[in-house]
Amino acid sequence: MAKQKTAATVAALIQPVFEDVELELVDVTFTKERNGWYLRIFIDKPGGVDIEDCQNVSREIELILDETDPIPQSYILEVSSPGIERPLKKPADYDRFSGSLANITTYAPLEGKKNFRGRLIGLRGSDVVLAVNGSEIIIPFEQVAGAHLEVEF
Known part of the structure; x- marks a missing residue:
């Protein structure tokens, strides 16, 4: 601490x-x-x-x-530099990197999972929106334990 x-x-x-x-x-x-x-x-x-x-x-x-x-x-x-797999720290980062591939880990399970990988849609209010396998996953910003961009090849 x-x-x-x-x-x-x-x-x-x-x-x-x-x-x-x-x-x-x-x-x-x-x-x-x-x-x-x-x-x-x-x-x-x-x-x-x-x-x-x-x-x-x-x-x-x-x-x-x-x-x-x-x-x-x-x-x-x-x-x-934070590198190409830069962390997403501030709420504005989620809109700035909208359309990018991202990995998000939550403090508590959402829909039975704590790790999500998908296309970042951005913020809606205080929720992070991620497109995963054709569905939108809504993650409250305060539940994000860690997030970073992922390199696409």
Whole structure:
């Protein structure tokens, strides 16, 4: 739980970096791995991000984190694209990526299942709508435990 709180604190601190620019803060994770702690910042923009975007954002974030020092232990900062199987985090993501193939996992079973794979239709009110085998599956947004796009070949 402390990892999620740290990620949320960092996200709030760095959010101003993304105001008035075309870049979007997609996600922040803070995880312990074999080699130590990693603070990962995922960014995106229409057409995708490049290495220069990542470097510029990294420099700005480093200044903020050095000044506020919200993480007591040492860590490695990584700034990157969310990748082609990017997570769907915000309600707006579901409309933005309408028509894309997606995987959605729910906290509790819906229709006896917790994992759904289908074509994203978008949001209807506060529900995510997914087309699965010719039927619409309605998933309350607050029940989404995780969601990401899936690559199509």
